[in-house]
Amino acid sequence: MKIIQASKNGSEDWHYLQGKEQLKNPLVLVFGNRYLLEDEAVLKNIREEFSYEHLVFGSTSGEIMNGNVLDNSISVTAIELEKSTFIIERENISNFDLQPNLLGEALLSKLPKESLKHLFVISEGLLDGSKLIEGIENNLSNAIALTGGLCGDDARFEKTLSSYKENPKPGEVILIGLYGEALEVTYASAGGWFPFGPERKITKSKDNIVFEIDDKPALELYKNHLAHRASGLPSASLSFPLNVTYEGKQQPVVRAVLGMDESQNTLILAGDAPENSKVQLMMASIDAIIDGAQHATELAMKNREKKADIAILVSCIGRKLVMNQRVGEETEYIKETLDASTATTGFYSYGQIAPFNGNDYTNLHNQTMTVTLISE
Incomplete structure (x- = not known):
């Protein structure tokens, strides 16, 4: 697995973590402030800098990269799978009479099931996330887990944006299927x-x-x-x-x-x-929230056969507001707990999606840190 990450604030130049390199057909996760994802000039710049086919956009309540929490920024993580593959599908809630369960069923039906190893969802943030999960899992094998999150809009709750290939817009739900026996995916969620x-x-x-x-x-x-x-x-x-x-x-x-x-x-x-x-x-204390993030990471790392190449972190806007100036501590603790070579990306969200620890079925969570670890 090859990973290239970069971020930028406003009109600043792109800041690369691993050095700029052209990848082969990568999955590109673009997390950013909602206002920036509505800016045509910003979107044009993203597409020029990352001229790939498979761009997935999601608005956030804060971006996570390399153990840091960013605000009012764009963070990009390009992932080249060398031994595995991915397939991405999208639907809009407006086409399903605003019924998330029907959208979830439609999304899953479009994905091939053979060799499917894991599902990751990036969703419109102002819908009933539990109904979306219900629809996706309705015809899903218990051996396949679902993780991900609902997009954010800082603490405004006005609208959220997401998309696949197209420019970000409200109502979109993107489902990413990861395929291949070489993949190892583990996950956990904890609160505090x-x-x-x-x-x-x-x-x-x-x-x-x-x-x-x-x-x-x-x-x-x-x-x-x-x-x-x-x-x-x-x-x-x-x-x-x-x-x-x-x-x-x-x-x-x-x-x-x-x-x-x-x-x-x-x-x-x-x-x-x-x-x-x-x-x-x-309610919660700041120390309990930080302990919860570290606990989620330790649970996700437990019994892994290989170190994780990348960790996708989805935390909650409520945690961010309570921690305030100390918000970076939960992501720093996670970075320190992971292997030093593991890349981290993610976002603060309106809902976190993951199975309960020790269970196969997925739930919508709030006020948690959800950790998804992926390696080939």
Whole structure:
């Protein structure tokens, strides 16, 4: 595997990590600030500098490269697979009546299944990520894992952009299939957040919209629990996600509050929250978040046969806001834990996609660091 990485801020020149080199038919991951990915001049410059066919774009809430966290930048990672192959497919949510599960099914149906080793998804950030996963996994073998993330837009939540080959636009979901016996892909996800306050029950919801908790308007109850912090909504919600335990399941998932409807008194979450689920507020300390990132890396490295050539890191905008000036510490710890030769790339997102540790089925996570390690 050959990897070339470069980044730039605004009108600055490209800064290369490994030295500029022409690769053979690489997979090119382009992560960047949403405003930059809307700029025609910036996009033209990217295509001139990286004149390859397979460019995948995703807007972010911060870019990750070489153990550093970048803002308002473009980061590019070009990956040449020497013993393996990849196939990329794309669909837009607008073509599926805004039903992510149908889009997921359509995407998977387009990919060949023979020799498929792993799936990586880069998705529109303002959709129900759990429904997207449900659609992709509906006809997927348990032997094939899915990781990835929902695109970001800093803390604005206005719109996200993504694309394959075309210029970035809203609504796009890109599914990357990795093929070949030479590939070794491992992954893990960990948080560092902990629940607090009373445990309650979701009594009325539909998909990712929560109407009532304990038969009371969800938004009103959420504001009451935040007390004086409620004045900082909606951005304050990123620091206080919900711990949701599905009925009949032991392991909870963390759900970020992506939005709220004052007229309906509802909470709009990053993933589904079924009725009768138990729910509890969460918070975290900076040290616990950093420990979570290191723990995810150690889990992903456990029992690997080869060192990873590249680590794709997908963290959460909520973690970034809580850590503030210390945000670079979680990526630095990961870089130090990995082999010195392992390249790192990734982004801060509106949702992280990975199986629970030790399980085959995938979940949408919030407030986690998800690590995907790939080698040939």
